[in-house]
Amino acid sequence: MNKEWHAKNKMPEKATLKERIDWHVRHQKSCACRGMPKSLLKHLTAKRANRTVL
Ligand SMILES: [Zn+2]
Helix, strand or coil: CCHHHHHHCCCCCCCCHHHHHHHHHHHHHHCCCCCCCHHHHHHHHHHHHCCCCC
16 A cells, blocks of 8 residues: 555545546556445546546
């Protein structure tokens, strides 16, 4: 776990869906302590297929 990254990148308590997705995308690049939840992955895939989804 990349503790330094986590210390600098706290998930907001009331993060929106977009903020959560952004957080996980950045997280994946710096740390692998946990994967993106499937519910978010679904939205990310939809976002890539159709930019108007989010
Ligand atoms: Zn992590």
